[in-house]
Amino acid sequence: MGKYVLKRLVLMIFTLLVIVTICFLLVRLLPREFPVDKNQEAVLKDRFEALGYNKPLLSQLFIYFKNIFTKGDFGTSWYIAYRRPVTEVIGQRLLPTVLVNFYSLIFSIPLGILFGVYAAIKKNKWQDQVISTGVMIFVSVPSYVYAFLVQYFLCFKLNLFPLTLKALNDAGGSWFSGAMFHSMVPAIIALSFGEIAGLCRFTRAELTETLTSDYMLLARTKGLTRAQATSRHALKNAMVPILPMIISSFIGILGGSFIIEQIFSIPGVGSLYIKSINLLDYDVFMADTIFYTFIGLLAGIVVDLSYGLIDPRIRMGEK
């Protein structure tokens, strides 16, 4: 197991380095844009010269990696937040993204599993048909459509919530205040639809499979009631693939949703990414890219490893 983990980690770092290198080269090949103001332009040009932005690409790459590994310096933001380190800029944006997605997850996971279990138990009855049809619709319809519906009906027509996320100062200066949560609710609801539907579909599929297994028959013949057998045997086994999926969703909340952040003006990582493209703030863009790539890779590894942890019978990487 240890050897397998090590192998996966090394591979992950290798993949990450290759991706970062390619993206870095592609980004540095793009022409830089300077402010219209002559003085500012001169200042920026001097700074870029000093930072080695005009050196050959490979030495730029070397400097970039050196800074990352020795100082943890991912570059500097020049337009979004003038001369602030990129790590700080991203760090500030992480909390809103994580909060909104976290709330949505703790709301949708129990509901998703509940619906899924119910549909599996009532398989092929009308309850299952209703849930499955709903799931099909909710999985397919893009998240921004829910966002619009929520915004239109709950925020605009009924006036229950503000249209977009409140600014930090208006909400008592804290991301954890009640007013902030209140303004997050539309985004949370919009995010939850897809999450609930996806989880429900997955749970239903897994549970229907375990419910028809031989050990369930054995459990019933031993005298367990249907409820007992389902909760003690079927559910436990169905959870083996479901839990890794939940874990990966929890890693995914770092990345958040671009569109939901855009619609509800959440000052998160996703909207930072869009902003960095519009302003051509390349260092921020680069760091954001690394961040997203890293999350994706990490989620993959954690999911694979968690299988082995949850169910020791599954031995990863063994021939």
Place this chain on the structure above:
Amino acid sequence: MANEFYDENKQRHIPAEKLKFANQGVKLSDKKFQDKPIGYFKDAWIRFCKNKASIVALIIIIIIFLFSILTPLIERRYNSSFMDTYYQRRPPITTWGYNLGIDGTQSRDFSDKSLVTAYAIGVGAYDALGEGKPIGETLDGYKFQPIRKITKTFRKLEAGANNQNSEKVYYKARIDRYLEVGFLYMDIEQSEYQKIVDWQEETGKQVLYPIVANNDYNYDVIIGSPKSANYWYKTDAKGYPVRTTETGMTRKIPLTKEDGTFDTSIVLEDNYMRDSAGNLVYYRNVGGGDHSSSLFRIRVLYYNYYIYTNGFEPNYIMGTDSQGYDLALRLAEGIQLSLFISVFVCLINFIIGAMYGAVEGYYGGAVDIILERVSDILANVPFIVVATLFQLHLAKKVGPLVSLIFAFVLTGWIGIASRVRSQFYRFKNQEYVMAARTLGASDTRIIWKHIFPNTLGTIITASALSIPGFIFSESMLSFLGIVKLGGAGRTSLGTLLSDASAIWMNYPHLMIFPALIISLLMISFNLFGNGLRDAFNPSLRGSE
């Protein structure tokens, strides 16, 4: 007789002459099959047809596709460059559906001042000569009265001066958004003027209306909007209708009755320009050039002017978009583009994925490890980053559409390739492959003739299921502004949504139609793909 042979006693004593060969003289051979043989695809098709949901989905897809093809043909009058800058963001209106509610109206809240402005458009059209007719006369179905119906009267607290809140009356009313444009000033050439006069006589539709005086009673002058010409009645400096007394004083006209309802019996006092003889003036020479080419400024009722310039009444079944294009036509273009992108990308991915996966899976070993690493790296670059980099690098050279297709293709084939690869691993060591190899078949022949057909079902399913993903990605990227596909005669579903995103609260039709179509497409393609999967691979039925 029939039981003779079954009678045990008699059977023992069958005389020899009664025995004969059953099929003597008949040539025996295998009979030809009566039914046609059912192949893999036919079998899948039969199974697909039994899946009602998928058939419905397929029909919906076909209907949407037909809509996108037929709309430009049916709506000939609006070609893809037809655009009316005054009718932007207007709700659906059709001549045939006028009584069904598709009449271009919208519900909105009015203050008494804004309500009288809207009413005045109707009165101005009705009482073209300034004879002083009350608002009430235009209310019984007069065609050019934009206010259809007041549905609600309510009071709202408003912060007034000195922090004193005052209650103000508001009206909820349905207003015709096309008539609401009302009167406009247009600068035209003299010859054009004569044409309009002739056209008026011919059709009986009035386009030209008297010019409004340029004085202190004209609210359009006060707020400085030179094009608009809706304030034909006298107003004070705040836009309230006033009446002038004989002494030259002005008095506000009270708009509401004591019980708070709007007083429709009021008569607005016209502010038309009159010449020395007291006649109404219908044009003003605004100069420029010599006598024949100098421009006339005329005041037109835009609804009729639209009919005059285009030859038909506004007829937008889905309303108009934020630039003034026919939304149905834009939507058709958007569907065409989105479907084209997704199907085209799907085909390319199919080809690349099949070849890549076949090589990976068939040769295995070192080739597999290297190729797998390459696709692993590509698969782990976030798609949004790929799309962004392609746009930043290529959009100026080859255009945003081609860059987007490149981005889709760069990572899109990986899923297909991995499916093909695993299928190849499954089939490449089977006996029939070995037999083919023993008979001397080349690698290419074994790959494409013997193993690849086995993977077809899987990858057709995977391709079909990837289409909604492309539609969604395109709409997302357009929505976020990373890809800019819009332009005259070309738009995508995502572009329509992103155009609408900032303003759609007040113009819901801008969002509803594109969002509905996207949702329908996504649901249908998913159902269709699931149907294909069940048809090609019945053992997977029910699992997701």
